[in-house]
Amino acid sequence: MIGFWGDRVMRQLPHYPTTPLPHYPTTPLPHYPTTPLPHYPTSHSYPLLPMTVFEGNFTEDISSLRFAIVIGRFNDLVTDKLLSGCQDCLKRHGVDVNPDGTQVDYIWVPGSFEVPMVARQVALSHRYDAVICLGAIIRGQTPHFDYVAAEAAKGIAAAAFQTGVPVVFGILTTDTLQQALERAGIKSNLGWNYALSALEMASLMRQLRPRNEDKPLELLENNPQQALMEG
Ligand code: INI
Numbered sequence: 646m647i648g649f650w651g652d653r654v655m656r657q658l659p660h661y662p663t664t665p666l667p668h669y670p671t672t673p674l675p676h677y678p679t680t681p682l683p684h685y686p687t688s689h690s691y692p693l694l695p696m697t698v699f700e701g702n703f704t705e706d707i708s709s710l711r712f713a714i715v716i717g718r719f720n721d722l723v724t725d726k727l728l729s730g731c732q733d734c735l736k737r738h739g740v741d742v743n744p745d746g747t748q749v750d751y752i753w754v755p756g757s758f759e760v761p762m763v764a765r766q767v768a769l770s771h772r773y774d775a776v777i778c779l780g781a782i783i784r785g786q787t788p789h790f791d792y793v794a795a796e797a798a799k800g801i802a803a804a805a806f807q808t809g810v811p812v813v814f815g816i817l818t819t820d821t822l823q824q825a826l827e828r829a830g831i832k833s834n835l836g837w838n839y840a841l842s843a844l845e846m847a848s849l850m851r852q853l854r855p856r857n858e859d860k861p862l863e864l865l866e867n868n869p870q871q872a873l874m875e876g
Contacts, residue, residue, distance in 0.1 A: 699852050701845035707739040710774045710847050712749045713767040717780035719756035723822070726829035727779045727815065730836025738844055757782050757816050758793050761800025768808035774847035776804070777839055780816040781825050794818045811846035815839035 714731065716724050732742045732749075741748045750773075754763050757780030764776045778801050784790040797816050805812035817835065819825040828835045 699849060701847070701849035701852075703738050703841075703844050703848070705848065706851070707844075708741075708748075710740065710748065710844070711772060712740070712775055712777060712843060712847070713752060713764075713773045714749060714777045714779060715752045715754060715760050715764045715767065717755070717757040717760050717816075718753055720781035720783055720822075720825065723781035723783075723817065723825045723829045724779050726826070726834065727781070727817070727836035727839070730830060730834030731777060731779065731815070731840040732836075733834075734837040734840035735844070738840075740844075756780070756793065757797040760797055760816065761804050764801060764812050765804035765808060768804055768810035768812055771808075771810070773810060774851065775811040775813060775843040777813045777843045778815050779836065779839065781829070782816060782818045783822055783825055784818075784820045790818075809850075811843065811850055813839050813843045813846070 712735065714728065716728055718724070728751075735749065736742050743749075744751055750767070752763055752767065754760055760778045760780050764778050767773060768776050778797075780797060782790055782794045782797065794816070798814065801812050801814050801816070804810075815836065817825050817828055819828065827833075830836075
């Protein structure tokens with residue numbers, strides 16, 4: 646290998662055109678203004694405010710929280726047990742789970758497919774700090790499982806997103822009844838975990854709620870300026 650020029654001479658390759666490229670205009674670009682930008686304060690000009698960590702807790706204000714629990718009746722051998730785990734957790738954190746009380750409402754629906762629609766409806770009422778969805782979808786011999794599971798998951802996420810109310814995804818999806826029962830009390834009871842998520846999210850969302858929501862509606866309507874200032 647003797648390089649490009651050597652190669653060309655030795656093998657008498659045709660002479661490649663060396664015509665210069667057409668002359669592209671070299672006119673300078675228009676002059677952009679170089680006026681200095683106004684002086685923006687740099688970060689250290691701002692007062693140093695402490696940042697905040699928000700986290701849900703399991704102790705404060707428990708008696709003022711309200712929950713709705715939406716339960717699918719399909720596979721109620723499992724969903725009944727999930728509900729017991731859920732109630733146990735709420736009760737041991739100080740929530741009155743009595744259906745005749747003021748803190749928890751229970752809504753039964755035919756199956757997991759119906760859960761999201763009802764969850765959204767109750768969340769829209771803004772009477773609850775969190776909605777807990779319970780269901781059990783067990784894989785059978787047909788693709789039905791996939792349709793019901795997909796709609797339940799999408800629908801529950803949409804209900805939370807559209808309403809701004811935490812909606813807990815407490816729908817078990819398992820291959821067998823045995824696996825479902827193991828998660829509903831035989832080994833552990835995920836109903837407990839779902840209730841814990843609801844407690845945490847309810848508390849967190851209260852902290853993140855715009856402070857104006859605490860203002861009496863009258864003040865907001867009659868004197869929004871003052872309501873904002875009082876923040
Ligand atoms: N509903 C469930 O909650 N779990 C299931 O496993 C299930 N399967 O497999 O069919 C199920 N189907 C019923 C469905 O949720 C609706 O109630 C029904 O399709 C009527 O709309």
